Amino acid sequence: MILQAKNIHFSYPGEPIFKGFNFNLKEGEKVVVKGESGSGKSTLFRLIMGFELPDRGELLYKGEPLTGSALRHFRTKSAWLPQDLNIGEGTVMEVVQYPFQFKQSGNSMPDSEKIKEIFSDLGLEPETLQKTFSDLSTGQRQRVGLALCILLKKPVMLLDEPTSALDEASKQKAANHLLSDPKRTILSTSHDPWWVERCDRIIDLDYHT
Amino acid sequence: MDIIQLSWFQLAIGFIILIIPAAIFWWYKTGLNRQMVIATIRMTLQLLFVGYYLEYLFEYDNAWLNTAWIMIMVVVADFATIDRSDLKSKWSLILPIFFATFLGIILINLFFLELVIQLPKFLEAQYAIPITGMVLGNCLRSNVIGINDFYYNLKNNKERYQFYLASGATRAEALYPFFQSALKKSANPTLASMATIGLVSLPGMMTGQILSGASPMTAIQYQIMIMLAIFSGTILSVFLAIKFCNRTVFFENDMLDQSIFKD
Numbered sequence: 416m417i418l419q420a421k422n423i424h425f426s427y428p429g430e431p432i433f434k435g436f437n438f439n440l441k442e443g444e445k446v447v448v449k450g451e452s453g454s455g456k457s458t459l460f461r462l463i464m465g466f467e468l469p470d471r472g473e474l475l476y477k478g479e480p481l482t483g484s485a486l487r488h489f490r491t492k493s494a495w496l497p498q499d500l501n502i503g504e505g506t507v508m509e510v511v512q513y514p515f516q517f518k519q520s521g522n523s524m525p526d527s528e529k530i531k532e533i534f535s536d537l538g539l540e541p542e543t544l545q546k547t548f549s550d551l552s553t554g555q556r557q558r559v560g561l562a563l564c565i566l567l568k569k570p571v572m573l574l575d576e577p578t579s580a581l582d583e584a585s586k587q588k589a590a591n592h593l594l595s596d597p598k599r600t601i602l603s604t605s606h607d608p609w610w611v612e613r614c615d616r617i618i619d620l621d622y623h624t
Numbered sequence: 625m626d627i628i629q630l631s632w633f634q635l636a637i638g639f640i641i642l643i644i645p646a647a648i649f650w651w652y653k654t655g656l657n658r659q660m661v662i663a664t665i666r667m668t669l670q671l672l673f674v675g676y677y678l679e680y681l682f683e684y685d686n687a688w689l690n691t692a693w694i695m696i697m698v699v700v701a702d703f704a705t706i707d708r709s710d711l712k713s714k715w716s717l718i719l720p721i722f723f724a725t726f727l728g729i730i731l732i733n734l735f736f737l738e739l740v741i742q743l744p745k746f747l748e749a750q751y752a753i754p755i756t757g758m759v760l761g762n763c764l765r766s767n768v769i770g771i772n773d774f775y776y777n778l779k780n781n782k783e784r785y786q787f788y789l790a791s792g793a794t795r796a797e798a799l800y801p802f803f804q805s806a807l808k809k810s811a812n813p814t815l816a817s818m819a820t821i822g823l824v825s826l827p828g829m830m831t832g833q834i835l836s837g838a839s840p841m842t843a844i845q846y847q848i849m850i851m852l853a854i855f856s857g858t859i860l861s862v863f864l865a866i867k868f869c870n871r872t873v874f875f876e877n878d879m880l881d882q883s884i885f886k887d
Contacts, residue, residue, distance in 0.1 A: 464790050465877040483876060487794070495790035502784045503801065513801075514791040560787075567791060 417442040417571065417600050419462065422472035424453070425462060432458050435472070438618055445594055445601045447611050450620030456604040457498065459620070460573045463602070464495055476571075489518050496568040498576055499553060500560040503576065507551070508544040511563055525566050533562045536588035554580035565592045574603040578610045586610070627836045639664075679755060685748045694733075694756050698726045701764045704734055705865075708768045710886050711775060717884060720868030721771070728861035732759055736853050757848055758829060759857040764815060770810035770862035771869065778802050778880060795870075795878045804864065810862045814855050821851065 418440040432455040440446060448456050457571045461467045463474055465486045472601045474494075479485040501512045508530070515524040531541045543551070551559065557580040564572055572593065578586045590613055593601060605611055642664065649656045682692060702722040706713050737743050737751055769859060776784055778799070788798035829850055833843035873881045 466786050467788075468877060486877060490789055491792035493790060493792075495787065497783055497787065500783065500787070501781065514788065514793070517788070517793045517797050519792055519794060562708070563791075567838060569792075573790075587820065595675045 416475070417444075417477060418602070419475040419478075420459075420462075420472070422474065423462065423469045423474070424471035425469045426582065433469070436620075439515075440600060440602060442600055443597050446603070446613040446618060447614045447617055448602060448604050448618045448620060454620040456620060457575060458612065460495065460497075460575060460604075463573060464490070464493070478622070481513065487519075489571070492569055493571040494564040494567045494571065495559075495573045496560045496564050496572070496577060498557075498579075500556045501549070502560070503548050505548060506544065507510070507546055507559055509547050511544070511559065511566070512550045514563065530562070530566065533565050533592070534559075536585065537562050538585040544577060545551065558585075563591060565589070570599055572599065572601045572603075574601060576605055577603055578605065578607045583609075597599075680750070681749045681753065685745065685749045689748045690749050690752050693753065694729065695726065697756060697760055698722060701725060701760050705764055705767045705771070708764075709772050709883050711771065712886055714884060716872040716881070717869055719769075719866045720872055721767060724864035724868045725767065726764060727761070728848050728857055728864055729756055729760060731860065732853050732857040734819060736849060740849060749780075754829070755850065755853060761852050762854045762858050763861040765813065766810040766858035766862050767865050769813070770806045771865055773809045773868050774802050774806035775873075775880070775884065777805055779882075779885060782880075789878055795874065798878070799870065805857065806866060807862065811855075811859060814858055818851055818855060821847075826850075 416441045418438075420436055423433045423436040425431075425436075427461070436455075436459075448459060450456050458467065462469055463481065465481055474481040476485060476489040481489055492617070505513075508527075511530060512524060527544075530544065534541060534543060539555065539558055540561065543555065543559070548556070548559070557576075560562045561574075561577055561581075564574065574593075577593070578589065581589055586609060588609075590610070593612060601614070603610070603614065605614075611617065642660070645660065646657055649660065665886050677693075681689065699722065702718060702725060703713075705721055705725075706718055711717055733747070733752060736755065737747065741751060743751055781802075785802070789795070817825075820843060827847055829851075830843040830847040833846060834840055838846075873884055875881065
């Protein structure tokens with residue numbers, strides 16, 4: 416198993432989210448997490464990333480509990496696309512290039528042609544790269560985030576509504592980039608039947624929690 | 625040329641000038657008169673106390689005693705920094721800011737007093753205390769701006785920080801843009817005052833030296849030195865304060881302890 420949740424209990428003050436939640440994810444699986452609003456889809460991603468700590472139970476990456484150095488190691492192998500992306504005040508090019516400077520992530524900086532190619536696949540004009548990131552619309556920011564995830568080529572991806580800002584043509588290209596690698600594990604949330612159809616299975620949080 | 629000695633009576637006359645701001649405050653119903661009276665009394669008593677203490681300090685002029693006084697100044701500055709910031713008074717902030725400011729001040733003092741001025745006596749009170757006071761006052765202001773900007777920027781843009789962590793950044797790498805912003809904001813006031821000094825304002829130290837009979841050129845040399853000390857001291861202390869605090873206000877999962885915020 417690449418990712419496991421064992422008997423996870425988690426609540427925000429006065430609001431229980433998970434009461435003994437379990438899941439197993441095999442390497443290469445493409446899974447969609449479904450559930451009502453407030454069922455804990457985004458919280459699950461935040462727990463896996465270590466941004467929230469479970470009240471009880473544990474999360475494991477390749478059998479190792481996701482804490483301390485194992486958590487940091489996992490983060491070098493992962494990419495995360497939150498629903499509302501707010502990652503900086505610089506130009507889009509600066510924002511896209513910054514994660515490639517992280518020493519432990521082991522990524523080499525993509526050239527500007529590669530960045531423009533991915534941008535074009537996701538329906539973003541090359542001129543977008545020179546714009547200020549915070550001036551972009553929510554949909555454009557989401558697409559830039561998705562482009563960044565594609566460029567980072569991580570083996571594990573947690574994607575919150577990856578196709579919500581894409582048109583039909585861009586969806587197909589995004590899916591080609593994201594789903595074609597059989598070794599890549601993807602955990603996503605989606606209300607888009609098109610995306611759900613292309614994933615291997617569904618985890619229903621309304622049923623599990 | 626010696627300085628004209630002020631009698632206590634002459635100084636008392638000086639207080640009469642407060643009638644002007646008091647009248648302006650009263651006319652515009654600012655409600656600031658009470659605050660003005662308290663601030664004036666505090667300023668007078670604190671300076672009188674320091675005056676008496678400094679006379680004692682100058683008389684004995686012992687390096688250990690001077691260091692102890694510098695430590696007291698740093699402790700007061702430390703608590704004032706937390707008090708004026710929008711962060712809670714917690715040991716996880718008080719201790720690192722104390723060590724950062726103390727280390728910054730000691731390094732700056734050793735460099736300027738021992739290497740540049742080359743005092744005949746180690747940490748001589750006549751030089752060490754006033755220079756420390758001036759650097760420390762500025763460190764306080766910069767630390768307040770720096771730590772406020774750093775932690776509130778991080779609080780308001782936590783998605784950015786978390787996104788970087790999730791993409792494989794170390795904590796230091798993910799905090800880099802927040803450091804950049806805090807350093808810029810805290811350096812700006814000193815950089816602005818360095819750019820206009822002499823043209824818009826004649827600084828206090830230089831004015832004091834000229835009043836006590838020093839030649840304007842000597843006063844200017846000292847002023848240039850003190851501006852260098854203030855600028856490097858403030859940047860060093862902001863840098864160290866954030867670095868040291870970051871060792872105590874983050875959890876193992878790299879998340880910031882939210883209980884440091886007042887609101």
